[in-house]
Amino acid sequence: MEKKEKLNSLADLYVHELKDIYSAEKQITKALPKLAKAASSDDLKKGFQEHLKQTEGQINRLEKIFRRLGESTSGPKCKGMEGLLEEGSDFTEEPASAEVLDAGMIVAAQKVEHYEIAAYGSLCTFAKLLGYDEDLDLLKESIAEEEETDQKLTVLAESYINQAAEESSIIEESGAGRGKSRR
Ligand SMILES: [Fe+2]
Numbered sequence: 001m002e003k004k005e006k007l008n009s010l011a012d013l014y015v016h017e018l019k020d021i022y023s024a025e026k027q028i029t030k031a032l033p034k035l036a037k038a039a040s041s042d043d044l045k046k047g048f049q050e051h052l053k054q055t056e057g058q059i060n061r062l063e064k065i066f067r068r069l070g071e072s073t074s075g076p077k078c079k080g081m082e083g084l085l086e087e088g089s090d091f092t093e094e095p096a097s098a099e100v101l102d103a104g105m106i107v108a109a110q111k112v113e114h115y116e117i118a119a120y121g122s123l124c125t126f127a128k129l130l131g132y133d134e135d136l137d138l139l140k141e142s143i144a145e146e147e148e149t150d151q152k153l154t155v156l157a158e159s160y161i162n163q164a165a166e167e168s169s170i171i172e173e174s175g176a177g178r179g180k181s182r183r
Helices: 010-038 040-070 081-090 100-130 133-174
Strands: none
Touching: 010 040, 010 081, 010 133, 040 100, 040 133, 081 100, 100 133
């Protein structure tokens, strides 16, 4: 167990949640280069690389907020993000066609985005209530980027990646097959 922090007020909870998303963003910066490397679609690869730059900017915004609050950035590791990223990286190690792997990485990335959107959404609500207007502006910039990323992933999946995955599985089935050979 991590050492107990006091959570007596909404302001305490705000700091607690800031530390959670900070840990999540830090973990994401380590995962994105691996996802970019594993992606076959150039659009998806580029998407992951662009989101890495955005994530670094989001970390800078959070650090600005911590400085304003006089709080350190250190806190417990975000276990939710750890689990989501672990599922994503386990998936990239499965035997899969390149197209199915791309489709699966989009699923994993969208789960990550939705976690972040939920976190930033609550932080925006708290900052507004607490009268932390400067924080609110910064948090709104980050949530807008996460929402945009989520939408871009949907467009990529629906424009051709899911279709390519669907076609790749048909080819595998009608061809010699992989894994167990049937005789
Ligand atoms: Fe993020």
